[in-house]
Amino acid sequence: MRTSRATGTLLATVLVVATACGGGGTTGGTATGGTAATGGTATGGTAATGGGTATGGTAGTGATGASSVAADETEYAITLDPGDVPAGTVTFDVTNSGARSHQFVVIRTDLGAGDLPTSDGVVDTTADGVEKVDEIDQVAAGETTSLSTELAGGAYVVICNLPGHYAQGMYQGLTVE
Numbered sequence: 001m002r003t004s005r006a007t008g009t010l011l012a013t014v015l016v017v018a019t020a021c022g023g024g025g026t027t028g029g030t031a032t033g034g035t036a037a038t039g040g041t042a043t044g045g046t047a048a049t050g051g052g053t054a055t056g057g058t059a060g061t062g063a064t065g066a067s068s069v070a071a072d073e074t075e076y077a078i079t080l081d082p083g084d085v086p087a088g089t090v091t092f093d094v095t096n097s098g099a100r101s102h103q104f105v106v107i108r109t110d111l112g113a114g115d116l117p118t119s120d121g122v123v124d125t126t127a128d129g130v131e132k133v134d135e136i137d138q139v140a141a142g143e144t145t146s147l148s149t150e151l152a153g154g155a156y157v158v159i160c161n162l163p164g165h166y167a168q169g170m171y172q173g174l175t176v177e
């Protein structure tokens with residue numbers, strides 16, 4: 001004769017419900033995007049905590065997010081699409097459709113895109129009011145590469161800083177808000 005254990009005490013049900021809005025997704029209890037819920041804890045725009053119930057799993061009211069910008073470089077121009085992105089992680093997918101190598105330099109500045117201080121044919125990225133945020137040192141002709149960087153709100157200018165290229169028009173403004 002077997003001894004039977006009490007039943008009903010060993011059954012625990014943990015239910016996590018996460019709802020993600022604005023670019024979020026829910027996959028098997030884990031939401032990625034604006035809101036993330038993993039094992040009853042959600043991090044992101046808003047958190048849902050609780051072993052067993054997740055409340056407030058709504059969130060992601062577009063506070064911060066990830067966005068991407070298609071960039072094209074050629075002799076001698078840079079285009080960005082879109083030219084306006086929300087603050088957060090921005091991924092630039094950079095294609096050099098020109099015949100020469102180019103740089104892709106992201107600069108935070110309130111100066112006009114064509115008004116950056118230059119010295120010997122290159123923009124002085126150490127000048128007052130000019131802050132180099134990130135860069136791809138070289139994008140070979142025909143190459144596509146990407147750069148992900150955190151951008152706070154403000155005005156930016158993307159340039160190629162090979163000698164003479166900026167002066168010939170390789171710059172484009174970007175607004176982050």
Ligand SMILES: [Cu+2]
Binds near residue numbers: 160
């Ligand atoms: Cu260039």
